[in-house]
Amino acid sequence: MPKTLFEKIWNDHLIAELDDGACLLHVDRVFLHERTGGIALSSMEAEQRQVRNPGHVFCTMDHIIDTFPGRGDATMAPGGRQFITSARQATRRAGITLFDVNDPRQGISHVISAELGVTLPGLTVVCPDSHTCTLGALGALAWGIGSSECEHALTTETLRLVKPKQMAVRLQGGLAAGVTAKDVILHLTGKYSASGGSGCAIEFCGEGTRRLPVEARMTLCNMAVEFSAFTGIIAPDDETLKYISGRPYAPEGGEWDKAVEYWRRLHTDAGAKYDKELHLDLAEIEPTVTWGTSPQHAIGISGMIPDPDKESNKGTRQAMQRAMDYMGLTAGTAINTIPIDAAFIGSCTNSRLSDLRDAARILKGNKITRRIKAICVPGSSRIKREAEQEGIDRIFTEAGFEWRESGCSMCFYAGGEGFAERERIISSTNRNFEGRQGQGARSHLASPATVAASALTGFITDARNMAIQQ
Amino acid sequence: MKPFTTHSGIAAPLLRINIDTDAIIPSREMRRVSKRGLSEGLFAGWRYLYEDDKKLGANPDFILNKPEYAGASILLAGDNFGCGSSREHAVWALAEYGFRAVIAPAFGSIFYNNAVRNGLLPVELSEQSITALAEYSTRAPATNHVNISLENTTVSSNAGDEFHFDIEPLHKEMLLQGLDAIDMTLKHLDEIEEFQNRDKTSRSWAYL
Numbered sequence: 001m002p003k004t005l006f007e008k009i010w011n012d013h014l015i016a017e018l019d020d021g022a023c024l025l026h027v028d029r030v031f032l033h034e035r036t037g038g039i040a041l042s043s044m045e046a047e048q049r050q051v052r053n054p055g056h057v058f059c060t061m062d063h064i065i066d067t068f069p070g071r072g073d074a075t076m077a078p079g080g081r082q083f084i085t086s087a088r089q090a091t092r093r094a095g096i097t098l099f100d101v102n103d104p105r106q107g108i109s110h111v112i113s114a115e116l117g118v119t120l121p122g123l124t125v126v127c128p129d130s131h132t133c134t135l136g137a138l139g140a141l142a143w144g145i146g147s148s149e150c151e152h153a154l155t156t157e158t159l160r161l162v163k164p165k166q167m168a169v170r171l172q173g174g175l176a177a178g179v180t181a182k183d184v185i186l187h188l189t190g191k192y193s194a195s196g197g198s199g200c201a202i203e204f205c206g207e208g209t210r211r212l213p214v215e216a217r218m219t220l221c222n223m224a225v226e227f228s229a230f231t232g233i234i235a236p237d238d239e240t241l242k243y244i245s246g247r248p249y250a251p252e253g254g255e256w257d258k259a260v261e262y263w264r265r266l267h268t269d270a271g272a273k274y275d276k277e278l279h280l281d282l283a284e285i286e287p288t289v290t291w292g293t294s295p296q297h298a299i300g301i302s303g304m305i306p307d308p309d310k311e312s313n314k315g316t317r318q319a320m321q322r323a324m325d326y327m328g329l330t331a332g333t334a335i336n337t338i339p340i341d342a343a344f345i346g347s348c349t350n351s352r353l354s355d356l357r358d359a360a361r362i363l364k365g366n367k368i369t370r371r372i373k374a375i376c377v378p379g380s381s382r383i384k385r386e387a388e389q390e391g392i393d394r395i396f397t398e399a400g401f402e403w404r405e406s407g408c409s410m411c412f413y414a415g416g417e418g419f420a421e422r423e424r425i426i427s428s429t430n431r432n433f434e435g436r437q438g439q440g441a442r443s444h445l446a447s448p449a450t451v452a453a454s455a456l457t458g459f460i461t462d463a464r465n466m467a468i469q470q
Numbered sequence: 471m472k473p474f475t476t477h478s479g480i481a482a483p484l485l486r487i488n489i490d491t492d493a494i495i496p497s498r499e500m501r502r503v504s505k506r507g508l509s510e511g512l513f514a515g516w517r518y519l520y521e522d523d524k525k526l527g528a529n530p531d532f533i534l535n536k537p538e539y540a541g542a543s544i545l546l547a548g549d550n551f552g553c554g555s556s557r558e559h560a561v562w563a564l565a566e567y568g569f570r571a572v573i574a575p576a577f578g579s580i581f582y583n584n585a586v587r588n589g590l591l592p593v594e595l596s597e598q599s600i601t602a603l604a605e606y607s608t609r610a611p612a613t614n615h616v617n618i619s620l621e622n623t624t625v626s627s628n629a630g631d632e633f634h635f636d637i638e639p640l641h642k643e644m645l646l647q648g649l650d651a652i653d654m655t656l657k658h659l660d661e662i663e664e665f666q667n668r669d670k671t672s673r674s675w676a677y678l
Contacts (some may be wrong), residue, residue, distance in 0.1 A: 012673070015665040016658060020640035024658060026665060028676055036557070038503045049652065055678050079501040086503045123676055130556040130580055146558035146584035147505070148651070156655045158662060162638050164579075194488050195550040199579045228553055230579055251675040259675035294488045315487040315548050315597070322486070412555075413497040421522060431554060433492045435515040439523050 002269035005235050006166055006201045009141045009266065013124050015158060022160040027153045029056050029118055031109050031127035032096070034087035035063035040128065040150045041090035049155045054095040057154065058118055059087060061101050062108045063129075066415035067377050067404040073101060076416030105248075107380025107406045110134040110348045114218065115380055117247025121236035121263045126153050131348045131430065132231075133224045137217035138244065139236030139266050141201075144225060164230040165275040167200040168268075171208030173283045178464035180358070181216035182350055182428070182447040185223040186288040188280060190298030193316075197229035200276065203268065204234050208282045214243040215354045222349045223430050226295040235267040287462055289335055290432045290445040292323030297432070299335055301450070301462045307331040326434055327442050328422065336460050340444070342425040343374040343455035344437075345401075347411040350428035350448050351379030356387050359452035360395040362466050368400040369458030373419075375402045377409040401455070412436050426454040472589040473648030474620050477570045479543035481616040482533050483604035489547055490554035491581060495563045508559050509566035534567075538611040544618070546604050547574040549597065552581025561588045571618055573600055573625065586641045587651060593618065593625060599633045606631065620646055 003011070013026040032040065037059050044051070051057060064083040066075045073084045084101070091098040099106045105116060110131055113119045121139030126132060128150040135142035145153065153159055169188065189196065202224050204217070212220065217234050224232030234240075241260060244250050251259045286300040297320070299306070308320035308331065324330065329338070345351065345359055356378060368374050376396050378384035384406055387393055393403045408414035411429040418438025419425050425443050428451050432443040444460060453463035499511025517534060519526040528535045534542060545564070551574035552560060561584040564572065571591040585592045595603075606627045607614050617626045620642060626632040644651060655662075670677055 016661050018640070018658070020643050021638060022640040024655065024661070026662075026669065035500070039505065042503065043505070047652075078498060079503075082503050120676070122673075128556055128558075130554065144556040144580055146556050146561070146580055146587070148558060148587040149583060152652050152655065155652050156659075156662065157666075158655055158658075160640065160651055160655060162640070194553060195576060198550070198576055225554075228550060228578060249678065255675040262673065262675070296488075315485070319487050319548075412492065416498070418498070418523075421520070431490070431492065433490045433554060435496050436492050439496075439498075439515060439520050 002272040004166055004268045004272045004274060005203055005266055006141065006233060009122055009124070010163065018160070021162065023163055024158050025161050026124060027126055027157050027159055028123040029125045030150065030153050031113050031118065031125065032057065032059035033063045033109050033129060034061045034065070034083045036128040036147050036150065038083055038086035038090050040147050040154065041094055042086065044151050044154060051094045051096065051154045052157050057096045058099070059091045059096055060099040060106060060109050060112060061087070062408045063414050065101055065407050066417065067407045067409045069405060071101065071405055077414070078416065080416060104381055107382065108348045108351065108408055110222070111351065111379035111383070114138060115247065115382060117244055117250035120244060120250060120259070121240060122266050126150070126159065130225045131222055133229065134218050134222040134348055136221040136224065136231050136233035137214060138240055139234060139263065141231065141233060143231040164199055164201045167197055167202045167276040167278065168274040169202055169204050170206035170277060170279045171204060172206055172279060172281050173208055174211055175282045175285065178449065179285055179287055180447040180449065181212055181219040183285055183288040184280065184282065185220050186290065186295065186298040186445060187285045189223065189227050189295045190288065192278065194226060194294050194296040195228045197224065197227035200229050202227070202229045202232045204232055205268065209234055210237060213354065214239050215352045218352065219349055223295065226430060236263050287447060287450050287464070289450060289460055291327065291329060291335055292320065293326055293432055293434050294319065294323065295432065295445065297323055301336055303335055305329050305331050305333045305335065336462055339424070339459045340372060340426045340454055341423045342372055342419055343368070343451050344410050344425055344427040344429065345448050345451050346375070346377030346379070346409050347429040348379065349430040351377060351383065353383050353386055355428065355448040356383070356392050359448040360392045362449055362452040362463055363399040363456070364395050366399055366456050368455040372455060372458060374400055374455045375404060375410065377404040378406050380406050410437055413438060426451045426460060471587070471648040471650060474570065474589055474591045474645040476617070476619045476621070477543065478615045478617040479570065480539060480541055480611055481544040481546050481603060481607040482539045482542035483546040483607060484533055485546065485548050485600070485604060487548035488550045488553055491552055491557050491560040492554055494552065494560040495557065500557070500559050505562045506566065508563035512563040512567045541568065543568050543570045544616050545569055545572045546600050546607070547572055549575040551577050553578035556580045558584045561585050561590050565590050573603065575600065586644055589645065589648065591618065591620060591645060593635050595625060595633050595635055602631060603627060
């Protein structure tokens with residue numbers, strides 16, 4: 001019987017179907033961070049439970065540490081130091097590899113999990129962080145879990161799951177110049193709502209997906225959770241193998257050949273059935289920005305803030321009105337005229353080298369508007385070094401951006417740092433929720449190119465126009 | 471884990487869609503390496519008034535601060551409740567505050583899994599049924615209790631309304647008996663070992 005990519009990985013990890021209807025699934029890798037890793041490990045110690053296979057568990061520091069140059073364990077996050085030291089001690093006791101504050105391999109969990117080859121195609125990977133779905137871009141079945149399930153995975157190398165429904169999102173055609181994977185996922189969520197993929201394992205497929213570079217695929221899968229998906233996944237291809245080859249934890253020699261042979265069959269067979277299919281024509285998508293407080297409040301850069309009165313669903317209408325009040329906006333305002341107070345480039349969504357290059361191309365030789373605050377936080381210490389070797393750091397700093405150490409940073413108040421009340425931020429991150437980037441702060445999600453262009457002009461700006469001016 | 475069999479209590483309507491876990495408990499309210507001490511931070515952004523990031527005190531307009539909803543133990547919410555971040559702190563904060571159940575048209579899937587592992591019952595009902603329960607509760611919050619039976623998978627009002635809900639058997643059992651999922655899985659250790667022995671040959675590259 002023809003099978004989907006998801007089913008192939010699922011079946012190869014299925015240990016047993018239990019009496020209560022749960023599927024007991026093998027978990028190949030667990031990734032931890034200092035915000036929940038320490039809690040999970042100390043809670044296990046209290047229950048006298050052991051980590052079953054510490055060799056398959058990794059931990060990074062990203063959620064609590066600050067991102068200022070020359071940093072140590074000190075952080076402005078309330079109680080922050082305790083999270084850092086407790087994660088450090090607990091991982092040491094359990095024999096888990098830790099990418100500590102000043103380790104050259106340190107970075108945002110999902111960024112380094114790919115970069116180090118911890119995640120490989122066909123593996124099941126979990127992490128107590130909802131954006132673990134990022135790693136589906138490599139053809140892994142990767143999803144976010146809570147602390148209790150994390151303890152379960154650490155203790156048993158398994159999870160009990162109900163098999164999710166499957167959805168295909170078929171991307172057709174190619175992206176117009178200046179349009180990125182971030183715009184695609186924002187567009188998708190805007191079109192089908194933040195619950196459009198509710199509980200589904202979503203395979204991004206079609207010619208448009210295959211044309212995307214691997215890092216762009218990570219951006220696409222990263223926000224599958226903003227579409228309420230169980231996870232996102234993309235079939236591995238030559239580009240994926242090229243990306244993985246030579247990474248520190250990737251197989252080598254004969255094991256590599258054996259793995260490649262296995263990975264070659266990780267694709268959806270002709271005739272395999274999904275529960276649901278969506279089609280997107282990439283050529284129709286323009287740079288996309290959010291105006292409200294849910295990722296579904298997304299519109300094209302040439303669009304206007306929508307009128308809640310034209311929305312027929314009561315719940316949606318009330319949410320739009322609330323969002324408009326919170327954001328200090330009125331219906332009918334053109335999104336590309338809204339002034340900003342801050343610009344942020346970073347997070348597991350858009351902080352990889354290709355993202356920084358995209359932004360640097362726009363910033364090069366230009367200066368940001370003086371009155372705004374602009375910050376760039378590379379996704380990993382390695383990306384930071386690579387960017388510095390290319391001179392990207394100087395482009396950012398000469399333009400007026402702060403250039404930081406790696407971490408989750410101001411995506412969500414990590415490191416205890418947030419934006420001020422009513423400050424309006426154009427941000428390459430993934431969530432524009434109320435208070436996410438600071439109590440009362442107003443976030444507009446966009447691609448790194450849109451963030452860079454907006455930082456230069458001081459209002460939300462179509463980067464394609466900047467390129468023309470240059 | 472505290473079992474959930476039946477519960478009857480005050481139901482507070484917070485009928486907004488897409489209530490995310492950042493709203494349920496903001497990052498800045500997660501101050502200790504602990505599953506406890508989180509109820510103060512529950513819905514902090516809405517529950518308190520602020521000036522320049524400093525808490526001024528309770529926001530009297532927020533539903534949980536209204537005297538008639540003191541002691542509420544059931545939350546009525548809009549679609550996609552608990553979307554966003556995987557932080558289990560959202561569930562710990564709700565449970566510590568005193569909530570035993572959340573009723574919404576649909577939940578974020580990580581939140582749902584977190585809830586059933588902590589004795590907090592997530593109930594999926596239609597928007598229409600939730601609106602009816604909210605109207606009923608609003609008429610006299612302190613006395614118009616909402617009643618939930620997990621055994622019968624029903625939600626009812628004292629006015630005679632009764633709604634059926636669906637829940638996966640594994641979640642129902644776990645909640646009814648207060649079972650610990652890890653203990654349940656450890657009973658299958660032999661099967662796990664057998665699987666791994668086979669798997670180490672067929673997918674040797676996956677083992678570090």
